[in-house]
Amino acid sequence: MRWNMFDEFLKICGAISLFGATLVLLYKGYRLLFPVKACISYTLNFDGTHPDSLSITITNRSTVSIYVRACTVRSTYSLLTLAIKHLRRPLLSPRLYPNLRYNSAVYELVGDEPIKLEPGQLVELKREIYEHPLHALYGPMLIAFVQLTTGRVVRSKRIQSPPAWRLIGRRNRAHA
Numbered sequence: 326m327r328w329n330m331f332d333e334f335l336k337i338c339g340a341i342s343l344f345g346a347t348l349v350l351l352y353k354g355y356r357l358l359f360p361v362k363a364c365i366s367y368t369l370n371f372d373g374t375h376p377d378s379l380s381i382t383i384t385n386r387s388t389v390s391i392y393v394r395a396c397t398v399r400s401t402y403s404l405l406t407l408a409i410k411h412l413r414r415p416l417l418s419p420r421l422y423p424n425l426r427y428n429s430a431v432y433e434l435v436g437d438e439p440i441k442l443e444p445g446q447l448v449e450l451k452r453e454i455y456e457h458p459l460h461a462l463y464g465p466m467l468i469a470f471v472q473l474t475t476g477r478v479v480r481s482k483r484i485q486s487p488p489a490w491r492l493i494g495r496r497n498r499a500h501a
Contacts, residue, residue, distance in 0.1 A: 360387035361442075363471045363481035365398065367454075369489055377454040377490070381434055381469050381481070385442035392439040392474040396450055400428035400464030400486060428464035439474055454490065462490045 362384040369377050379398060385391055402410070410425055411417075417425060434450040442448060469481040 356387055359479065360385065360391055360477070361393070361471055361473065361479045362386055363396075363469045363479060365467050365469050365481050365484050367467075367487060369487055371489070376456070377487075378451055379432060379454055380449050380451040381471070382447055382449050383442065383471055384447040385444055388444050390444065391442050393435060393442065393471055394439050394474045395472040396434040396469065398432040398434065398452075398467055398469045400430050400462040401426060401466050401468045401483060402464055403466060403483070428462065430462050462486050
């Protein structure tokens with residue numbers, strides 16, 4: 326009877342160890358698949374003293390240094406709107422899908438030199454949005470793409486774009 330109880334105790338300890346090892350492997354696999362986290366934010370200035378700004382916060386969640394080659398922000402649509410657009414044009418050539426998914430304005434936030442991120446480090450990339458018709462956003466949402474030097478591309482979550490940026494070029498004019 327003593328050995329039987331001891332065997333049960335060893336089985337429980339083994340199950341706990343197996344569960345813990347599985348969690349650690351899943352966590353490391355998740356960090357390997359998603360080494361970077363990107364978050365979009367923006368600031369609006371309605372008095373005209375400073376231009377509006379768009380910023381991306383990139384966080385290195387891996388245990389090694391990584392290099393960010395490019396970071397772009399595009400205007401896009403909600404997933405429901407994209408599905409409806411795709412159903413309206415089911416025979417569209419696959420090379421034209423980016424034209425269907427995203428809108429005209431593309432904001433680059435990284436220059437020619439890649440940005441090095443140490444483990445756990447975060448960096449904020451900022452771009453000023455000036456009052457010019459070419460900077461107007463016609464899509465209701467923003468999405469950021471972070472390209473690493475390894476070739477991986479990580480997307481941010483979609484956020485609502487500010488309605489004021491759809492009025493760029495007409496925002497500070499008096500109504501006639």
